[in-house]
Amino acid sequence: MTQPVRTAPTLAEVAAAAGVSRSTASRALNDSPRISEETKKRVRAAAKEVNFVPNARGRALAVGRTEIIAVLVTEPLSELFSDPTYSEFLSGITEELSESSYLPVILQASSTHERNRAREHFERRSFDAVIDVSPYKGSELLEVLRELGVPTVLCGQLEGHPYRDVFSTVYSDDEEGGHFAALAMKDRGRKDIVAVLGPQDNPAVADRLRGYRAVLGEDLPDANVIYTGWNSGDGYQAMHQILAREIAFDGVLCGSDRIAAGVITALNEAGLSVPADVSVVGFDDHEIAARCVPALTTVRQPLREEGHMAANIALDMIKGAEPTTSVMHMQLIQRDSL
Amino acid sequence: MTQPVRTAPTLAEVAAAAGVSRSTASRALNDSPRISEETKKRVRAAAKEVNFVPNARGRALAVGRTEIIAVLVTEPLSELFSDPTYSEFLSGITEELSESSYLPVILQASSTHERNRAREHFERRSFDAVIDVSPYKGSELLEVLRELGVPTVLCGQLEGHPYRDVFSTVYSDDEEGGHFAALAMKDRGRKDIVAVLGPQDNPAVADRLRGYRAVLGEDLPDANVIYTGWNSGDGYQAMHQILAREIAFDGVLCGSDRIAAGVITALNEAGLSVPADVSVVGFDDHEIAARCVPALTTVRQPLREEGHMAANIALDMIKGAEPTTSVMHMQLIQRDSL
DNA sequence: GTTAACGGTGCAACCGGTTGTACAATCGCA
């Protein structure tokens, strides 16, 4: 009772239906200038008739491309996506590629097993390019990609990475972002700052903290730095802890806008007013930021644009372009929480 | 200054190096019984020598398979992965496939653009099978897959879904899980129950609630049902809200173990003891459950096994097996929080 | 000594497209 498996129509059938040769049919469908309008019309009609779609395997072999780009994820997916910013970045990639005929697929390679499979498919040239979302780990795979000469884009700042001249790099300047947020606090005259950051092992978190510190120095003591998750619940809980300590503070720098939302809720519950008593600055310019009460001053990270950029660089490299490095800039979005 | 792009060695080169024909080389590498051990050894040595890996494009064309399985995600990735259970499920898939030569890739298809690209690649037969992680949405794609006869596994219970006879289905029985959790509460003599669930639009959440209700009836009034996120911070915040309401309750059913962890923290802060004053039951049997104080009684959802099952069914269908439906069973894990 | 059986190998076709080149038909122009 299975659906009769319809075997897909081939170019030969289309050609026969249109009364032309395979080559003419191919050129007609690819809109070659050497084919007359009349013939093109006939071939297209025939193709539509039999529901023809060029087979990826045949096409890939002929043109030497699979038109698939792998988005490589070398950390556990749960960890990756607990940071909501990644989905924005990934959207940027798919958005950009949807203009082309390329398809992005996410390749998880956190375990050794997975890495081996991935390696194998890289060697087989299953993908035309690779975008590595978290190049801090899994460097054996990078080694393989380098050897194979697969066009590769690294997302994230790699200090002194040995492959600078082989791979392209895209990142936004997290330290600069921290700078902006901290400067805003300073300009507002805030002197006793608390930071509620994301996970401690996140490199972006470290960079942002460095940015904070460069501006604030001792106004942001070690004891006032809290590492937590990225969600509003995490911010809420962290702020509770801080309030319980009964230390004096007049500003909170947050690792994400959702953290900031939770922080504001907790502050309000404690009878503190934002921004009158305490200033709060978020990070990301997530859509939640504008909806907060008060509307959240935050640092905008051009994630979507970063995705666009990564995708475009990948496409260029497929066409033979040289590797490049591209730094995206942060921007302070002034609203009412400061 | 680019790395000289090493063009990959072909089978012909291996054959030449080993002094045999292409066909013999192919058979030797595929361990055909028709080739002598001696020759195999020679060919393998030659292959190793030039670092030969069969090209995916040529191979795919010849064998009619790409050896890539698409894991289709039709909701926004951020939403999907905010539910931590998915990563476990995905791990199950990759784990199982890593035994084979197949590679799973995640295909995001939430926007129309993305769906169109996906559709195109399905039609081109870029993938040998599809595992749909959230088949509740994006049914046009399912229609396409059905028409194309692409082996497809749906993960999730689809009541009265029209494609039952064409697609395979794998799901774990969420209602049964809710049943188990609620029964445990009832057996313990708890009568005033609060439920802190996941997001309201999640189908699994609805099924679990139905399971709770079937057992508890009016012991779980509507007003005591709270929808929130999946994280401990969310549970913490939700429990704060409940405590603020000053209603009487002696049991909390949680939508995830992380929610439960947050709930317990909040209860303790409020001076309530678990399980003496309040019983708490989690969901998932996440690794956090055993580490809670007190250790968390929870419902184990066999996510990893579900992933294994989905992967295996996909492989079987590729080999021509009929579609099947497979229901995974929940299990109550008794610990100390009840 | 001839032949059948058999193990080992190579030739060539095939998978499904794309593309260089040859060729036929049409046209313009002298």
Next chain:
DNA sequence: TGCGATTGTACAACCGGTTGCACCGTTAAC
């Protein structure tokens, strides 16, 4: 009328593997 230029099409090779079948040299059996 004859020529080259131009246009539209088809033939055939190619991408890089796999595989049906024919063929070769042994060895064993008669």
